[in-house]
Amino acid sequence: MPPSVQTRREKQKAELRSELVEAAHKLVQEEGYEGLTIRKLAKRVGYAPMSVYSYFADKQDILFALAEDAFETLARRIEEHSSDDPIEALQAVMTEYAAFGLGNPNEYRTVFMTEKTRLPEGRSYEDMEEGNPAMKVLISRVEACVAAGKLQGDPRAIATMLWAVGHGTISLLITFPFYPFGDPQAFVKRMCDLTLATLSTQNVPPLTETPVNC
Amino acid sequence: MPPSVQTRREKQKAELRSELVEAAHKLVQEEGYEGLTIRKLAKRVGYAPMSVYSYFADKQDILFALAEDAFETLARRIEEHSSDDPIEALQAVMTEYAAFGLGNPNEYRTVFMTEKTRLPEGRSYEDMEEGNPAMKVLISRVEACVAAGKLQGDPRAIATMLWAVGHGTISLLITFPFYPFGDPQAFVKRMCDLTLATLSTQNVPPLTETPVNC
DNA sequence: ACACCATACCGTACATGTACGGAAAGAATT
DNA sequence: AATTCTTTCCGTACATGTACGGTATGGTGT
16 A cells, blocks of 8 residues: 555654654763653753653653663673573573663663553553563573473463563662672572572473462 | 650650651552652641651652551561471461562552662661561571571572562562463462572572682 | 644643741750 | 750742643645
């Protein structure tokens, strides 16, 4: 079908939106995270403050757009760190994930530490999972481990459990920077090893099932 | 020493502070979490809005005071759920901790999911650890397990790792309520079992040390 | 050509957290 | 008793997020 008026308009709207995201990005770079305010952002692109709301539902939405960019960078960085050994490749995911979280605490927080009361704009959780490129890599590398016989069970369940461990570790490190975790990277590695050690010795059933014992 | 003027004043100040906390508590009960505003709170106790700041550094400080109350309740609830078997007693901590987090997401968030840039009022992390009664119980039950030979290694390190796992699990459940974790309690149990299984098979060195293997 | 309407943008207004300086009152010191 | 200091409380002011309604502009249907 030819580019209708409708689609041209949508394209223009998308362009303006990404222009706003870019401006927001610069603002954060220049003035830090809390230097990003709706009014400043609007002034930057020559709009009235309220006009920003034509492109973003609320401020959270802007932060989320920024964070999504960051997570694409993360995914790329993860894919640069791979290995022939599927377990090592999996460990690399955790390591890079942790390095990213510790290096970009604000982005990490907006994506993983603010409640998702509503999924953003009618997406299912699957879209969300596919939407987060980092999570996508995690799952695929878990699948590789399962395929290689290094892990056994349901890949999604394994990935979710790894996610929980990784997230717990990173978010504690971010939230309690003064707590004596020792070297952050070492702590991450320990947690990661701990989890993989057990996961590799047992079959992991899918998540919907309730475990048998007790 | 006799109660000086100084101490009487401090006592009165503390009373007024807890009066404010109580009022805040009622406000939250009546109007929900975001119904708690400085202005409403001040009006409730007959002060001008700014006077609240004589008793609390900022709004976060109020939320924290509320959350501390909640965590004392949690600690009491945990101590009601014990067991002769130290491992079971430890599992009970995790179970109650999870139930609490899922049942009081707001309190959980303010305590464990908002950055602690500064420790509140010159406390060390140890005070903070001692200050959180739930964490205190966790550590003591870990120590019991170590004493009974069910776990081996540094109790603080073990407790911290358990904390990381528990926190990761709970905060994901809170943050992504729509993600298909399956039954929350079952997921928590799985994570807990997973961790304890491995921890029980290996010696856990203190946190300050870096693990030997690469 | 005309009326209609969706869309994009804006102006105003409000509730909120909180910085700042001031006032009042009581304690401490002289 | 007079003065100075400290503590408590407040009034004002500002930046912020955002709700609401208005307006203009350009495309659509008659």
